[in-house]
Amino acid sequence: MRWRRNRRSNNVEDHRSMRASGAGGSGAGMLRLLPIVFKFLGFKGTAILMVGIIGYGLLTGNLGSLLGGDLAQQSVGATVQQPLQETVEEKELVDFVSVVLADTEDTWEAIFRQNGMSYKAPKLVLFRDSVRSACGFAQSAMGPFYCPGDQKVYIDLSFYSQLKNRFNAPGDFAQAYVIAHEIGHHIQTLTGISAKVHKARKTLSKIESNKLSVRQELQADCLAGVWARHANQARQLLEEGDLEEGLRAASAIGDDTLQRQSAGYVSPDSFTHGSAEQRVKWFKVGLAGGDLNGCNTFKSLDIQTPDSTNLPKVQSRKAGSGSSEVLSAYEHHRSDVQVRGAGIVAHTLRDDNEGSRHQKFILKLSNGHSVLVAHNIDLAPRISSLKRGDRIEFFGEYEWSEQGGVLHWTHNDPAGRHKDGWLKHNGTLYQ
Numbered sequence: 001m002r003w004r005r006n007r008r009s010n011n012v013e014d015h016r017s018m019r020a021s022g023a024g025g026s027g028a029g030m031l032r033l034l035p036i037v038f039k040f041l042g043f044k045g046t047a048i049l050m051v052g053i054i055g056y057g058l059l060t061g062n063l064g065s066l067l068g069g070d071l072a073q074q075s076v077g078a079t080v081q082q083p084l085q086e087t088v089e090e091k092e093l094v095d096f097v098s099v100v101l102a103d104t105e106d107t108w109e110a111i112f113r114q115n116g117m118s119y120k121a122p123k124l125v126l127f128r129d130s131v132r133s134a135c136g137f138a139q140s141a142m143g144p145f146y147c148p149g150d151q152k153v154y155i156d157l158s159f160y161s162q163l164k165n166r167f168n169a170p171g172d173f174a175q176a177y178v179i180a181h182e183i184g185h186h187i188q189t190l191t192g193i194s195a196k197v198h199k200a201r202k203t204l205s206k207i208e209s210n211k212l213s214v215r216q217e218l219q220a221d222c223l224a225g226v227w228a229r230h231a232n233q234a235r236q237l238l239e240e241g242d243l244e245e246g247l248r249a250a251s252a253i254g255d256d257t258l259q260r261q262s263a264g265y266v267s268p269d270s271f272t273h274g275s276a277e278q279r280v281k282w283f284k285v286g287l288a289g290g291d292l293n294g295c296n297t298f299k300s301l302d303i304q305t306p307d308s309t310n311l312p313k314v315q316s317r318k319a320g321s322g323s324s325e326v327l328s329a330y331e332h333h334r335s336d337v338q339v340r341g342a343g344i345v346a347h348t349l350r351d352d353n354e355g356s357r358h359q360k361f362i363l364k365l366s367n368g369h370s371v372l373v374a375h376n377i378d379l380a381p382r383i384s385s386l387k388r389g390d391r392i393e394f395f396g397e398y399e400w401s402e403q404g405g406v407l408h409w410t411h412n413d414p415a416g417r418h419k420d421g422w423l424k425h426n427g428t429l430y431q
Contacts, residue, residue: 001172001237008095009102013152015127017084093157093175094126100176103237104183107230110344111292114366114391115312122186123152124179131156144178146185148194153182169252171245173228173238177283178249180227184220191311193219207269214255215297217273218282221250222295225286233290233368234346243287250283251276327369329398330405338419339407340395345388346370351377359383363392363407371398373407375423375430380411383425396421 086094105121112119125131130139134149140156147154155178163178164170188194197216201209228246232238254276259267273279285294292311325339343363352358352374359375359382373394375383386392396410397418410421412431422431 001176001239001242002235003096003099003103003172003237006099006235006237007102007106008098009105009121009124011101011105011121011123012094012098013123013125014084014094015125015131016086016157017082018127018131019082019129090157093160096172096175097124097126097155097157097179100179101183103231103235104180104227107227107234108183108187110234110389111230112312113389114342114344117312120151120190122146122183123150125152125154127154127156128158129156144182146182146189148185148189151186151189153179153186155179155182163249163252167252169245169249171242171248173242174245174249177224177228177246180224181220183227184223185216187223187311188216188219193311210270210272212298213272214274214278218278219295219297221274221279222282222286222297223292225283225288226290226292226295227286229287229290230368234364246283246287247280250279254279326365326371326398326405326407327367330369330400333400335398335400337398338396338421339398340393341365342391342393343371345386345390345392348386348388351382358408359386361386363394370404371407372401372404373410373423375410376408379414380423381430383423383430386425390425393424394422396423 101124105119109119109121125133128140130137131154132138133147133152133154135145135147138145138154140158144153144155144159146152159178160175163174185194188197194216197212201212204212224246228238255268255271255273259270268275274282282295282297295311325337326341329335329337329339343365345361346364347362349360349362352360356379357377359373359377361373363371363373365371373392373396394407394410396407399406399408409418410423410430412420420431422429424430
């Protein structure tokens with residue numbers, strides 16, 4: 001991934017020097033059962049079983065439910081501060097995680113803004129061994145997880161070593177996919193999907209509840225794909241081989257893959273995250289279309305589910321949309337083309353005051369194409385409050401150039417020789 005020059009997030013909380021102790025809960029219950037398990041399976045059988053359980057929990061964040069307990073019900077003890085020691089590799093990984101988190105912030109903030117919504121960025125908590133969250137006490141073996149109670153993502157960086165060495169899913173994009181999946185759960189929380197799923201699961205049998213959980217997890221995979229699509233279009237993050245890394249990671253954490261590795265057989269009724277094939281499929285759906293409307297994994301279920309995905313709607317990219325018209329004109333070197341659409345301000349430039357004065361800024365369209373807007377402020381009002389990240393609707397004339405093209409005539413023509421154009425910002429028409 002091309003990530004080193006990108007922005008770092010201010011929403012990373014480093015708790016690696018803190019140790020949270022816990023007692024009771026499902027883990028303690030399992031430990032109390034070990035003598036019985038040992039009696040029937042012997043030392044070797046018990047060891048294999050425990051390795052399988054920990055491996056499964058590590059990759060799914062579902063160790064608590066696998067052992068028959070509830071993470072949120074575990075009691076917790078004190079938190080102890082210890083000196084932080086980190087390797088050069090771990091320090092770089094912290095930097096990488098911060099960049100990926102920042103990129104999810106930029107991507108989802110833009111998508112939410114385009115749809116008249118406000119994005120509240122989550123915190124990402126780095127920890128070692130164990131941590132306390134609003135969802136209860138958690139250990140590293142439970143894997144990365146998102147807690148809707150405090151809207152934070154939790155991850156022990158040692159998980160990435162397991163992902164690479166034990167589950168054969170190396171690579172920086174595989175690591176980014178893990179974070180993007182958890183951010184997908186945050187999107188579900190902000191849009192009310194998680195609350196609806198939680199309410200629906202209370203009324204269902206264990207098997208039907210698991211099915212609904214699978215749909216929720218697959219949607220998070222799809223949202224991770226949406227992020228990757230938009231981030232790559234806006235910032236050209238991906239390099240050759242990155243997509244394969246992400247798909248390999250999605251496959252490695254499929255319920256069937258993990259169950260086959262840990263227990264030697266597969267039990268579909270116990271799936272909570274989806275099979276390898278399902279996870280790869282839905283990640284590809286989000287990646288290929290970049291369309292949140294395509295991430296409705298709850299569709300066609302025979303059980304009570306949320307009425308809709310509640311996800312922000314994105315602008316259509318079908319032929320005839322402003323983004324497609326501009327891209328087509330650029331690819332075919334066409335000029336004097338009247339186009340209409342919308343985009344996000346990527347950069348604001350100094351006004352051009354030579355001759356006719358123009359306000360200039362670069363607009364990023366939904367398909368990733370950039371266009372320079374030259375708005376004549378001798379003939380139309382200047383957008384004085386314009387800033388990076390603002391959404392602009394436009395109707396004007398496109399002029400081809402190798403750099404991407406220029407959009408002008410976004411105003412009235414006093415002589416009436418040209419079709420009137422306009423810009424729209426925060427509900428105000430500039431013409």
